[in-house]
Amino acid sequence: MKWYQLDVERVEQKLQVTSRKGLTTKQVEKRRKQYGYNVLETQKNTSKWLIFLKQFQDFMVLVLLAATLIAGLLGEYIDAIAIMIIVLVNGCFGYFQEQKAEKSLEKLKELSAPLATVLRNEKWEKIYSKEVVVGDIVKVSSGDRIPADIRIVKSSGMETEESTLTGESLPVMKHATAITRDQLEAQDQVNMGFMGTLVTRGSGIGIVVGTGMNTVMGQIASLMANTKKVMTPLERKLAELGKILIVVALFLTALVVMLGVMQGHPIYNMFLAGVSLAVAAIPEGLPAIVTVALSLGVQRMIRKKAIVRKLSAVETLGCASVICSDKTGTMTENKMTVKELYLGGNQLYVTGDGYNLQGDFFLNKEKVDEDYPNLKAMLLYGSLCNNASLQVKKGKQYIDGDPTDGALLIAARKIGLTVNATEKYRIIKELPFDSDRKRMSVVIEDENQMRYLVTKGAPDVLLPRSTYQGNAQGRSVLKAVDIERIDRAVNDMAEKALRTLAVAIKPLSKNENLDNAFLEKDLTFIGLYGMMDPPRKEVKAAIEECNQAGIKTVMITGDHVKTARAIAQNLNLLPENGLVLEGHQLSEMSVEDLEDVIDDTYVFARVTPEHKLKIVQAFQRKGHIVAMTGDGVNDAPAIKASDIGISMGISGTDVTKEASSLILMDDNFATIKSAIHEGRNIYENIRKFIRYLLASNVGEILVMLFAMLLAMPLPLIPVQILWVNLVTDGLPAMALGLDKSEGDVMKHSPRNPREGVFARGLGYKIITRGILIGIVTLIGFMVTYQNNPDNLIYGQTIAFTTLVMAQLIHVFDCRSEKSVFARNPFENIYLVFAVISSLLLLLVVIYWEPLQPIFHTTFLGIRDWMLIIVLSALPTVLFGFTKK
């Protein structure tokens, strides 16, 4: 017998669990030991050794190693060993950087790992999907990926999309009854849910019958997406640039070698110097450092409650020019409280805030009790057509489920109506809520076997479906005047920023057709709920900050226009002449029409998720970089289409999370702003170290080139060049990646995503500083060498020290787009620390006698240092006054 052929009771028996209680901790532990984790086995991680070896696979490094080997064979032991050690240390450096980046990406993966809702020890809890075991009772609802293979126990209009398994993209209705037929394919097992497939509608409960590789998905493991590392746009640009730079660097070093040989330098010496120069000057490590900088930024973002799913998002965030944000839960708290009721032509006010179960109903300052016509019925219907429950945890009330539904339960409690009272009612059928339908219905059978439909939803959706209205006597026909009055009540509530919800019913006879098409019409309108959802405190300031940063904030909501407008005004989001568009208007517009007005539009109300895609497209055609939030299943296409898709960590569904590049752990709009801030900062820091590294390299190459042109000896020997590359280029560049932003990055407009690596004067800065660094180094060498022609080491030591010092001073210049004097040099302690360590290492190399023969250095006196400091400060100080 297969699982789908067994009754739910048999399945429960076989798996020793009941769907009311779930497994116990003991059972879970035992099963975990027996079956292992609920994961699909993917290919193994690359071994650490491979990552380490990869650091040396670079062509020029291999040439250098070969050249060193020859040097060794020729008897130049000291040089050979020194070079080997430096190359090795360099490799370790690269290895640790890569490990670090890897670890932080790993952590990201963990943070965004899928969760499952399971019943254990009689309590519903959220666990990582990989911890699900056979026999677990799981709850899934629309937007979830099913965490394991399950036998459905209960389905509330549950539909799934199983194309990952069957290739069939039409949704499948799921139910709980056993199927007798044999040999069914997966797509026909309609009382089963399969790991990795998607719940597109409704919700359901199931018993896990297979986990990990023992699932249908596990058997077709070949379908598993293998995760290849994709380069971010910047990494790609740098990789391309790197190719050009390699050619340029190789050409220049070849020129240096050629000139040197022509000037009579021994070929072998020139060759080793040339190779070392090439290794030092080729910025092959640039993309890797960018990855490290990005992943460091990612860690900072995690601390600010933003999880980056795609590294490229970090870059794109800095370019964002429009944020399209959901209202409910993102801009507001998603803590609903019923504040008003509209019943029998009157507006009632409700007291008692939040989850407080105490409160009263007032009509014109007069308290009314539960005998007020239809009050009890209204609150009962609200509790019946409801998916939430009130729970107590650590003595505190909280709502399990949709906050809108929860608010209705709390309102009912205020007249002492509890969910227990509703146990007399049996729910025969449920038409679940979704943002497209904007309504939810249940078919109820009461203790007298009377059946009726209860529907709640957006008033403008329910009213056209209503033909009667309830009153103290029973019901009467709903006339145009009544509709007008109801509309006025809706408007009135909405203008106070209240969300409105209508309740309607319809009596059904016992054998009436329960097909969806017949149900939700000819309803009897009962009344309206008006509920308050206060804006989040931080949002107003965040919108203002985005405004100053040239980023437009747009509110998108399924809520009523008036409600949306009122909240938008509270948040200062809607300027005086800003437009508010409604879903039905959007439906009639083409993307082109929308393009014409979209720059003036700030609020989209009563939209369905399908509209979101149109909004994204219109903004993009206007040249905007769009960040779009979403939580439901149907939001996924728009999120995918946007430049930065943002999903909700708490309320978001698995599909939207998968489609997104950023997850907000706290669902908060203000977190988007923090992430953009961080994104801009990271990009600025990347510019800083690109500038630093390339200017240093230009300096290194030019000093050698100039010296050869002037027919001078080599100003720097290979070990010195490699040392500079390791020490001066290494730590300070990393520290620049941790720099604070210059001024406020949120005070200027977003960056153009198409801008090149050298945009905004970066290329000019690199060339000018690089040339000057080369020149001062050469001057230091020339002056010393001409006065001491028989002491070449002296001149080389001066050149080496000048080059290092010039770079260590120049690094502070790189922190500012304006001038080195614009910033406090001690602000970045990492940088100060990095520069001091580099300095100490420099002093060791110069003054520690055992190292002197290895690095070809000699003692320097006070006068030497005065010369060095003056020269090395020049490139930075000179340009400090030009502001360019």
Ligand SMILES: Nc1ncnc2c1ncn2[C@@H]1O[C@H](COP(=O)(O)OP(=O)(O)OP(=O)(O)O)[C@@H](O)[C@H]1O
């Ligand atoms: N649980 C529910 N049952 C029935 N109707 C609901 C429910 N929740 C909301 N509605 C109605 O549907 C309308 C749209 O709700 P929806 O959830 O699509 O958007 P929203 O939450 O108001 O906004 P946002 O798109 O910002 O999240 C609401 O204004 C309300 O009238």
Ligand SMILES: [Ca+2]
């Ligand atoms: Ca270098």
